[in-house]
Amino acid sequence: MTFEKFLFYVFAAVLVFAATMVITRRNPVHSALFLVLAFFSSAGIWLLAEAEFLAIVLVLVYVGAVMVLFLFVVMMLDVDVATMRAGFMRNLPVGLLILFVLVLEMFIVVGPGIFGLDMIPAPAPQPADYNNTAVLGSVLYTVYMYPFEIAAVILLVAIVAAIGLTMRKRPETKSQNQSAQVQVRSEDRVRVVKMASEQKMEIKR
Amino acid sequence: MQFEMSSLIPVLPEVFLLTMACVVLVVDLFLKDEQRIVSYALAQIALLLAAGLTVAVGSAETQIIFDNHVIRDPMSDLLKTTICLVSAGAFLYAKDYLRDRDLFKGEYYALGLFAVLGMMVMVSANSFLTIYLGLELLSLSLYAMVAFNRDSKAGSEAAMKYFVLGAIASGMLLYGISMIYGATGSIVFQEVANGIPNTDMNDMVLVFGLVFVVIGLSFKLGAVPFHMWVPDVYHGAPTSVTMFIGSAPKLAAFALAMRMLVDGLGALHADWQQMLVIMSVLSLATGNVIAIAQTNIKRMLAYSTISHVGFILLGILAGTQEGYTAAMFYTIVYSIMALGGFGIVIMLSRRGFEADQLDDYKGLHDRSPWYAAMMMLLMFSMAGVPPTVGFFAKLFVLDAVIRVDMVWIALFGVFFSIIGAFYYIRIVKIMYFDKPVDDAPLAPVGMDTQVLLTVNGLSMLGLGLFPAGLLTLCSAALS
Numbered sequence: 075m076t077f078e079k080f081l082f083y084v085f086a087a088v089l090v091f092a093a094t095m096v097i098t099r100r101n102p103v104h105s106a107l108f109l110v111l112a113f114f115s116s117a118g119i120w121l122l123a124e125a126e127f128l129a130i131v132l133v134l135v136y137v138g139a140v141m142v143l144f145l146f147v148v149m150m151l152d153v154d155v156a157t158m159r160a161g162f163m164r165n166l167p168v169g170l171l172i173l174f175v176l177v178l179e180m181f182i183v184v185g186p187g188i189f190g191l192d193m194i195p196a197p198a199p200q201p202a203d204y205n206n207t208a209v210l211g212s213v214l215y216t217v218y219m220y221p222f223e224i225a226a227v228i229l230l231v232a233i234v235a236a237i238g239l240t241m242r243k244r245p246e247t248k249s250q251n252q253s254a255q256v257q258v259r260s261e262d263r264v265r266v267v268k269m270a271s272e273q274k275m276e277i278k279r
Numbered sequence: 280m281q282f283e284m285s286s287l288i289p290v291l292p293e294v295f296l297l298t299m300a301c302v303v304l305v306v307d308l309f310l311k312d313e314q315r316i317v318s319y320a321l322a323q324i325a326l327l328l329a330a331g332l333t334v335a336v337g338s339a340e341t342q343i344i345f346d347n348h349v350i351r352d353p354m355s356d357l358l359k360t361t362i363c364l365v366s367a368g369a370f371l372y373a374k375d376y377l378r379d380r381d382l383f384k385g386e387y388y389a390l391g392l393f394a395v396l397g398m399m400v401m402v403s404a405n406s407f408l409t410i411y412l413g414l415e416l417l418s419l420s421l422y423a424m425v426a427f428n429r430d431s432k433a434g435s436e437a438a439m440k441y442f443v444l445g446a447i448a449s450g451m452l453l454y455g456i457s458m459i460y461g462a463t464g465s466i467v468f469q470e471v472a473n474g475i476p477n478t479d480m481n482d483m484v485l486v487f488g489l490v491f492v493v494i495g496l497s498f499k500l501g502a503v504p505f506h507m508w509v510p511d512v513y514h515g516a517p518t519s520v521t522m523f524i525g526s527a528p529k530l531a532a533f534a535l536a537m538r539m540l541v542d543g544l545g546a547l548h549a550d551w552q553q554m555l556v557i558m559s560v561l562s563l564a565t566g567n568v569i570a571i572a573q574t575n576i577k578r579m580l581a582y583s584t585i586s587h588v589g590f591i592l593l594g595i596l597a598g599t600q601e602g603y604t605a606a607m608f609y610t611i612v613y614s615i616m617a618l619g620g621f622g623i624v625i626m627l628s629r630r631g632f633e634a635d636q637l638d639d640y641k642g643l644h645d646r647s648p649w650y651a652a653m654m655m656l657l658m659f660s661m662a663g664v665p666p667t668v669g670f671f672a673k674l675f676v677l678d679a680v681i682r683v684d685m686v687w688i689a690l691f692g693v694f695f696s697i698i699g700a701f702y703y704i705r706i707v708k709i710m711y712f713d714k715p716v717d718d719a720p721l722a723p724v725g726m727d728t729q730v731l732l733t734v735n736g737l738s739m740l741g742l743g744l745f746p747a748g749l750l751t752l753c754s755a756a757l758s
Contacts (some may be wrong), residue, residue, distance in 0.1 A: 183487040189461070220290075220345040224400055224412040227297060228419060231393045234304065235423030238386035242429060 307385025437515025452495025458488025
């Protein structure tokens, strides 16, 4: 077994373990952290497959941005795990059956019988000065320009939808009015009340 | 690499629509609430001009541009024009409805235009990547539109359901595409089609991928057994959105099927034909039988959609030129019928009242003979009663199926159409022969909406008497 192959199996084992933990942990924060681990191990596998740029992007974007945001959401929302897991045990046998069938199918279809090394030879490794990022960039803005633009529109729609669905005036929302805050004068805030001073009462004897 | 400005001409409608969607988004910021009509007018102008541009850049030849990612052919011209016009109709019907419910906002029109853009991208996609991105653009806009009424619990629930199931469907589709890419080494439809006979790989990978592609496709079409979202989404969404989802996206879903199954995976016809037979038979049976039990007209029309999808699939599975033409004819006719059907539901609704129960239609003839007459035409057309166009749509599909010697499945279609005719004609019966339950005067409806309803209803009769025009357009688009 070469060292690369050994590394692959290590990463793959960690990935499968982490993915299982994501769906079986009771604490959603633990699940999110295991998902981070899963992303790291798949980034490792991609590095082995010489997709360096994608591996870095996976770590930067998914681990760095998406999962951190996700952790925030998980921590802020009060997720009632008990009700969410209510049907877990009951549906488990069906789920396991489907899992078994799917894994079997995948093994038959994607397994060594069809995609094995003797069917499709491994591509020759690229030279050390091969620049993955430059190659991706050169096709992304030429060959894939149209899909790239459409992807940008999808992101715009996501922004419009998110703002459109959450920004609305509700009676309980409190908001700042900066212009009123700036224009405020001392007279509006402090009211000097003039009162007649109290007379000293004479104490009668 | 040289970039020619002239290569943008075939996608001019898409470019224009995207620009207008952004214009609506920005202009809307500067409008006061009582000036929202400007956003609406801009959206309508955008759709009508996009339809005009599609016709203007259209021609009988096929152009493949953007490194094989985009195709412009007669089929895409016809479908894009129809999508723009049907969406414009949906916006027109929805105007008063939205205004009465404080939903008359610029975002509705911006999202609507983005959805139309997504459909147009799908229609003229020439690679799995483009078609997937178009589909996501359409779906994302629709999820947001279903949840548009934030105070409605049913709307939010429907949007959630639609979102989760839609995401699963997209995942299935992508998984299938990855298998096909693995087997043929390309995502461009022509190259996939050329690669299938040459691949020395086992056929199993292709069929495995095909299964997942078909599952994703039937989720989007709403074919049984992947139809669970349809009734809930149709029921929970605001009626204007239900109308939008029920009409134009069906045309895009038809294009999705044609591009992926026929252009890309045509060599696997024998395999996907069997899958479509099962789904089409189940859709015809489930849709027509369960619709009978519905008391909510939106749910009833949802199940009726499922049964119509069964017919569209029948046309596609025939796998012949006539079959595709018949399926395209059926899809166009269905989108116009659905537009009118939900249009009536919208026009009978008023502030604080949804006319979504069957009881609300009792005695409609006494309250408004014209609405009742239009509804009758639409219902007869959905049921397939001659001389309305629905009859010819079903006839052409059945003819195409019989020509490929699948008589039993044609008989099956006829049998369930007869069962389905019951619940359409029941609406006609309660409109004409029952006493009105609701005596409240009908909400006043603008002249533009009335004209649209009249055109929509009478087109059922007009197209039924002269179906040759549309049929010629469809067969020319596919030849």
